[in-house]
Amino acid sequence: MASNKGELTYIEDDSKRKITCKKRKASLIKKVNELSTLCGIEACAIIFDPSASQPEIWPSHSEVERLINKFMEMPEMEQRKYMYNQESFLSKNFNKAQDQLKRLRDENKRMEMEIFMFQCLNIGCIVNTANMVDTNYLLFVINQTLKDIQWKQSRDQRQHGTVVAASKEEPLNEEVGSVDGPVHGVEQTNMGAMQIQDWSSDSTNDGGNMMLPSGDNNNLSNGFWPSTPSFP
Amino acid sequence: MASNKGELTYIEDDSKRKITCKKRKASLIKKVNELSTLCGIEACAIIFDPSASQPEIWPSHSEVERLINKFMEMPEMEQRKYMYNQESFLSKNFNKAQDQLKRLRDENKRMEMEIFMFQCLNIGCIVNTANMVDTNYLLFVINQTLKDIQWKQSRDQRQHGTVVAASKEEPLNEEVGSVDGPVHGVEQTNMGAMQIQDWSSDSTNDGGNMMLPSGDNNNLSNGFWPSTPSFP
DNA sequence: ACGACTATGCTTAGAAA
DNA sequence: TTTTCTAAGCATAGTCG
Secondary structure, three states: OOOOOOOOOOOHHHHHOOOOOOOOOOHHHHHHHHHHHHHEEEEEEEEOOOOOOEEEEOOOOOHHHHHHHHHOOOOOOHHHHHOOOOOOOHHHHHHHHHHHHHHHHHHHHHHHHHHHHHHHOOOOOEOOOHHHHHOOOOOOOOHHHHHHHHHHHHHHHHHHOOOOOOOOOOOOOOOOOOOOOOOEEEEOOOOOOOEEEOOOOOOOOOOOOOOOEEEEEEOOOOEEEOOOOOOO | OOOOOOOOOOOOOOHHHHHHHHHHHHHHHHHHHHHHHHHHOEEEEEOOOOOOOOOEEEEEHHHHHHHHHHHOOOOOOOOHHHOOOOOOOOOOHHHHHHHHHHHHHHHHHHHHHHHHHHHHHHOOOEEHHHOOHHHHHHEEEEHEEEHHHHHHHHHHHHHHHHOOOOOOOOOOOOOOOOOOOOOOEEEEEEOOOOOOOOOOOOOOOOOOOOOOOOOOOOOOOOEEEEOOOOOO
């Protein structure tokens, strides 16, 4: 009985196929889990079941996204390179376009991260960070933002001789998209201080902390946050 | 013996782990293949083996990319929604940011597609389109580009009373990034007419042709292509 | 490092509840 | 529909060349 007795073709019978599908999906994911833990391998799976509205993913949506990013950046259009003739008269334009695509991807990533941070502010803390998002990059963005705030603070001090701190009554700047929009200093959220949990025990980021700037402020539980981060 | 006798922990011994890894990776991919064929399911796997430079993927790089695109569009930040409190004072900004991220993603996709088209122009035809890229979207972009060309042609006709056709001696506009740069009409590539193969037999695009504009020109083997597509 | 072999037990198709 | 059970087949850790 077990497995498919030699045959390996599409199962026509609907209910049979559904049952088989369910069983096999479960055991497949189990296998992925085993491989991952036994061999210390990063792996993910995406399974599109037509009968299910959502695709089945493993181990989690965010981890899948993280691995997808890793995957997308790694082979850097491997299958395209062989199509691309270096001698082509299009090479110059093509290289430019590729560079621009890279910038677009980076921008995209940054934006995803900023939105994620927005939600953290909304909730008040980051939970289960290790599995939620590229933690190194998140910290990098956070540090960048903090530096930006510090710079703007000192600039305001130079200009007005005092730190401009927005009260929670001050209306938020609604122009999310403007890079050059005014930033009203720093606001302490009333929804709880921002915290990063389980950061030190995170060992999934194989790149070490190379992405972390040599900044002096890695303790981020100070609750400071820009009231209007700029989304260019 | 078989499998791990109860234990499910990281295998410390290097050679043992490597062997186990190799065997399990193979059978895992076999399982994915079985699930895919038996149940007619779209599935892909990405396995990052630290000892291998390239990640192991199934069934192919391009198919993985296709499913990734499908995945990225489908759940539309599902795990984020539950974190997001509609009543939040950030809701307005947050919605804007989300919209902008969506636009950024679309833009990203369009750019990937345009680069893909560039390569098609370079090679002269699209091979194996069904598995290379979101064919519906590709056709959509192609049609958009064609319409743009037609509009610019008629504009030039209105302005100069004649169609400006670039000869292949005319130097290409190197400013890829400019949206407003001059477009020198239409050029028939000397590298072979653009062709789409196996389009009619493609049944993997479950969305039907809803993305296709009701354009009147779906026959795209006319060899026309913009000499300078604009990459904004 | 790699392939072949093997005993063990995990997986699974089908049936029955 | 889902759960449970079971026989048969597969996967696989370990071993040997």
